[in-house]
Amino acid sequence: MNIKALTPALSVSPQVHPADMAEIVASGLRSIICNRPDGEERGQPAAAEIAAAAKAHGLDFAHVPVVSGQVGAGDAAAMARALAALPAPVLAYCRSGARSAEVAQLAATLGEGAITRYEIVVIGGGSAGIAAAASILRRRPDVSLAIVEPSETHYYQPGFTMVGGGIFSAEATRRSVEELVPAQAVWIRGAAASFDPGANQVTLADGRVLAYGVLVVSPGLKLDWDAIPGLAAALGANGVTSNYRYDLAPYTDRLVRRFRGGRALFTQPGMPIKCAGAPQKAMYLACHRWEGEGVLGGAEVQFHTATPTLFGVADYVPALESYIARYGIDLHLESRLVSIDGTTKTALFEQRRGDILRRVEERFDMIHVVPPQVAPDFIAASPLAAASGFVAVDEMTLRHPDYANIFALGDVAATTNAKTAAAARKQAPVVALNALAALDGAAPVAAYTGYGSCPLTVEAGRIVLAEFGYGGKLMPTFPKWLIDGTRPSRLSWLLKEKLLPPLYWHAMLRGREWLAAPAVIDPQR
Structure with missing residues (x-):
């Protein structure tokens, strides 16, 4: 191919063919603009054909047809919009490359405001x-x-x-x-x-x-996985998982299904995090499944949260504490995960007990980790x-x-x-x-x-629907006779699921x- 760079962000070339895509990708280009109207000459590949080939190779594409010898302000404006929207560097092509260079130059002369x-x-x-x-x-x-x-x-x-x-x-x-x-x-x-x-x-x-x-x-x-030494490398193997990543949530499901007893740890970092109840929800759903399968009695479940309370709004804490008791969960407040070793299946926590700060190492068979968030x-x-x-x-x-x-x-x-x-x-x-x-x-x-809602899934089929605004003020959507958000509700589960x-x-x-x-x-x- 005869690719000519006009600027670091834009190159031009003669007619592009589907077979050229690998070379275009290898050149570091990320997008293609076709400046030829379809049917301009016999044997010319249609823009749709080039678009399909570009997409198959991970390239973005836009069709900005310009009639040869008739480049006008409207064409330049359309070219400017395409250049602003597409990832750079961009390859623009026409029959010879000259028309693409002309319309690109005219687009540039319109000034920054018209382009961007x-x-x-x-x-x-x-x-x-x-x-x-x-x-x-x-x-x-x-x-x-x-x-x-x-x-x-x-x-x-x-x-x-x-x-x-x-x-x-x-x-x-x-x-x-x-x-x-x-x-x-x-x-x-x-x-x-x-x-x-x-x-x-x-x-x-x-x-x-x-x-x-x-x-x-x-x-x-930003999910700051690297803030906890060893975590990024440990994820997805040796029982280390997190529902905070799309690719790892199915691994959580597999670990819970295969669990037949042992030590299961669940962690929560300090605020702020996405949905403050999500770390607990993972734990309650796991415990409910183990309870139904008769394996909860052989499980040692620990919840380590860096926060001083189980949940930031006091009205919802009694319902959550009842499930902590029901599932026999060992609750550790002000306990922050500081490192993890997936190969030895050990996690190190820093725990505050009054004025004393201590470090405690815990062994695990599975661990659900929530990263710090910044x-x-x-x-x-x-x-x-x-x-x-x-x-x-x-x-x-x-x-x-x-x-x-x-x-x-x-x-x-x-x-x-x-x-x-x-x-x-x-x-x-x-x-x-x-x-x-x-x-x-x-x-x-x-x-x-300040409204926010956190449906706290305490078991499969019941949810504590926490709804609150600035200062922890309760802000229920539904009347209390329909849904009492401070208590587990089947209707709240249907709301979440359906x-x-x-x-x-x-x-x-x-x-x-x-x-x-x-x-x-x-x-x-």
């Missing part, structure tokens, strides 16, 4: 990011909005515990990002690297720069970060305290609510309303009350805000 500017840029295509984008676009379908997300796969993370408990299949918790991104949004396949809030710009890891009118930050948090590195190192490393925001409006056109939601926001999908569901419409108000030069109009997954896929991620109406800020305040 969107009214709203959303960083992160997870639960919070897609929900916020969908809510924005339902209110204002014509707003120009881009979602920056490097992953091709989206996971329903609240379902991982159910996978580990043998209730859901792993496949039921995953979808492609492409099918979830709202039709009106531009999906930019890339990762954010740094922010320049003074210039209203985001730079991506591949060097692309996006300008925005309003920025919504929602890339989630802000993503590019967030913690950015001018958007609070002292915690997460994005600084006003807890009610979710707006940055220093930048009136920047909002954050989901796990990355430095709020004191529980980090759950239910919290993101409530935050999304708040951010949607306030982001659109900021775009119009107005003050925030909606408030988030209703919440479709609510997630078909309502939350589509901008349908069932039971998620935001509080309105009183303009007289």
Whole structure:
């Protein structure tokens, strides 16, 4: 092939054929743009044929047809949009390569704003990011909005515990990002690297720069497996597992099914973590299965949590303590996992007992580990970060305290609510309303009350439905006569198993805000 590099991010070439894909990949290129209209000459491969071959080799593709000798401003704008959306470096081709070079040069002369500017840029295509984008676009379908997300796969993370408990299949918790991104949004396949809030710009890891009118930050948090020496290498073998990873939740299920007695350890790090009840849920589901199979009596189950209490909201603790007693679990508060050796099946804990700090080594036959969780590195190192490393925001409006056109939601926001999908569901419409108000030069109009929900699965078939807001205030969705969230409930289990997954896929991620109406800020305040 005759590939000519115009810039580090863009090369051009004559007509590309399906057989060229391996060479294109080997050249380090990540995307292809076809600038030829289909049927331009006899024997020309159709754009769809090249697109299929590109996809089979892991390349992204866009068709921006340009008529030879008639390159215009509309073509340049279309080329600019494609270059902004596709992972770089990009190969553009036409019959000879000259037309691609011409339209690319014209696109560059339009200036940065025409190439990269969107009214709203959303960083992160997870639960919070897609929900916020969908809510924005339902209110204002014509707003120009881009979602920056490097992953091709989206996971329903609240379902991982159910996978580990043998209730859901792993496949039921995953979808492609492409099918979830709202039709009106531009999906930019890339990762954010740094922010320049003074210039209203985001730079991506591949060097692309996006300008925005309003920025919504929602890339989630980082599971810090390396914070516990030995853990990353031990996972997935020798009885070491975690429901916090898609590929390991089925291993949890296998370990629990094959367990016939011995020592089973379950751990929880300090806050913040995704769903504070998830470490316990894995343990309760395992114990309930062992109880039913008659092997619980031969099990020594330990729960080591770095927190000083079993659960952060006192109203739910008595119900959980009853299951700790029922399953004969040895509870260790303020006990933090500090290292693990999978080959010797030993775990080292640091335990606080009053003013004394001691280290205790425990042997295990299986261990379910939850890693410490921190802000993503590019967030913690950015001018958007609070002292915690997460994005600084006003807890009610979710707006940055220093930048009136920047909002954050989901796990990355430095709020004191529980980090759950239910919290993101409530935050999304708040951010949607306030982001659109900021775009119009107005003050925030909606408030988030700190709502979060943690369905604590205490046995297969019963759940303690913890729902609470800022300060641990109980915020039940249903009347107490229907669901008393402080007690195990069969109806709460049906809600978790049958209703919440479709609510997630078909309502939350589509901008349908069932039971998620935001509080309105009183303009007289």
